[in-house]
Amino acid sequence: MNAAATLGLPVAVPSTALFTDHYELTMVQAALRGGTADRRSVFEVFTRRLPEGRRYGVVAGTGRVLDAVANFRFEDEQLAFLRAHRVVDEPTLAWLADHRFSGDISGYPEGEVYFPGSPVLRVEGTFAECVLLETVVLSILNHDSAVAAAASRMAVAARGRTLVEMGARRTHELAAVAAARAAYVGGFDATSDLAAGYRYGIPTVGTSAHAFTLVHDSERDAFTAQVDSLGRGTTLLVDTYDVAEAVRAAVDIAGPGLGAVRIDSGDLLLLAHRVRQQLDELGARDTRIVVTSDLDEYAIASLAAAPVDAYGVGTQLVTGSGHPTSSMVYKLVARAESTEPDAPLVPVAKKSMGAKLSIAGAKWAARQRDAEGVAEAEVVGTGEVPAELAGQELSVELVRGGEIVAREPLEAARERHRAARAALPLSATQLSRGEPVLPTRYLV
């Protein structure tokens, strides 16, 4: 972690315990009364399908889940609220006051890819302590994974060019911080969001908007003030009035050492070519071109042949490019036959008519690879891991007996994602709609 991350949280979260649906607490109350609260239970997080047309999912938010578990405690203020509103009874309040999660959590490490049925997270402990975590775990994974999946597609489309997340204004102010984090995991290089830099040490960038040009008496005045203050390495916004005139003024004022120009409207393909030619003619061969107008992965891909150096992406990134949530669910898949500590686990699953079927039993998962190391299938099973897949299991231990055992720097998740995506079949990086790039094979 860098120095910034040690400065502390911009938003102190004294407790995450109320990021919880009302029914989780009433279930605890009823289970305490019914004698099932202490039954050993296994819950799993998975998706039944990927968003339509998507080739792979990206696990993101795992680090935030660990923070949420560590801060999941009912303090006096929260208990007073629950009492005042009669959410649960006094015995349950007493239980909650002492509650700390003491179970185990394992799962796909952050940045890993996933497919329909992948057991992304496993939470194991008593029924009561596991069921309480459902809402906040899903909130985090569903949101962050949706943004990371969009970011990953954009990173593929950008082919190594710089990607800047700048969607803070398009989503809830704290979702924005998590979105910047997830985008970084998915392959973005920087963010506009200062809170994301503060909290997670993600590089932040930005220079000026149209308002800055407009508050000055002329565009030249604005450029001069900006270059005087931020240096010639700055990025000047050149589309407030006439682009060609602005580029001429920009190089005139900053010199050929001008850092970059930004184009935020118009036909970006055409403008990028024109501006590049003009910059080159003015001798500003190293001045970069940044484009930032309503981009998504398709717009980025369509600019592959344009002389663009960096993309700034807002709305479509933080809203998951059409899929703002990941449809992960948190399901009880096994529980002890009785409350005895050594009672054997029984696989369980909802059996009603309808589409929402689940597979009972705690699962392992492994990625089957061909001789060249390219992934061939996501194998998910409930029994022993077959010998040929031993050592290829995807899940890692995250929490043991309530203690977090798998903290890692965000860079590790980012690097893991790059490697996991690179090991997928080539068709994973097609932007066109299609089936998941790996089939999920069940050994149950």
Added chain:
Amino acid sequence: MNAAATLGLPVAVPSTALFTDHYELTMVQAALRGGTADRRSVFEVFTRRLPEGRRYGVVAGTGRVLDAVANFRFEDEQLAFLRAHRVVDEPTLAWLADHRFSGDISGYPEGEVYFPGSPVLRVEGTFAECVLLETVVLSILNHDSAVAAAASRMAVAARGRTLVEMGARRTHELAAVAAARAAYVGGFDATSDLAAGYRYGIPTVGTSAHAFTLVHDSERDAFTAQVDSLGRGTTLLVDTYDVAEAVRAAVDIAGPGLGAVRIDSGDLLLLAHRVRQQLDELGARDTRIVVTSDLDEYAIASLAAAPVDAYGVGTQLVTGSGHPTSSMVYKLVARAESTEPDAPLVPVAKKSMGAKLSIAGAKWAARQRDAEGVAEAEVVGTGEVPAELAGQELSVELVRGGEIVAREPLEAARERHRAARAALPLSATQLSRGEPVLPTRYLV
């Protein structure tokens, strides 16, 4: 405000100052250097269009904007971060350390409807103090208004039946709290999110999930434990195994006074009819039916003829039913000719090629009504308000000289929305895609 709201924030936000894009601060730095930081400026928030097919927008988040403005201050921790990362220079850090917003804010009151071009919010003050608020103001209004707009459509579709927001698990954990608040403004009756109850006093509800049934040895055991603990007024979830069998067991255990049954999967139309008939035959004529499976406004409308008493809505509500953000922008529309305190305001607007045009000048807005009081047009102008529209202006004063002057209970916004929607032409409540139900007329 009720007692819960006085218990305090579940998530303390010591400062909102870093929910800000990097470039807002570099603009302040360059403007301080360039002598334009103190120019009197008017920024406006508006949308160029509604989401495709939508008939009206709903302003939500205004109350949260006021909270954000009140807490917008750079404290030692934030300043240390900005210094360590060289975001801005020392003179700017010194300016930020003393900074408090001292300008004026007016706007459409929360719950009001809006249309393309409606000047939803006006922020007036020095350039530096106004530009700093851009990111957090847009984050809040874009997110909250998107959720409120979806909620309003669902409320129309529900025709007075109870609506419960239960999307916390489908969005960021703090976006969820704001979403519950926005849904309440848009017409929802309750939320599953305890943090939303804690922070905003919104009624919270919930009883049990499939996991609760599955952790017991039998469905009957689960129902018995729940009724014993939560009383016969509880809601029993009847679709874990066989619905008809579950309904029989539910009434057998709770008696005909059973509060409600919940159906969370399958053909809801068919099941609601069957379950109603079965409940009636068992004498449980007052037992309500709650449905909760992937609902949106269209699914709710399609159940209008079904014997359903309450809808629980998750994903589609908190993700804005296909439109998770509201595309509001924050634009400089006028600024003083010079830094003199009494310098006249000059209208300004971006003039470049491309689609992102704005109308220069500070604007008023009024809703023109016919003789029956039905809204006919959104009138937006830059000069004097015409006599026939006097007293019909939509904006109210929110902040005066940095002091918040328009706090109100959330109920007021909820009631205002109900009234504003009721005054729209009847076609506003069609769910089908179409044009905005009011034209925007410009008097400029």
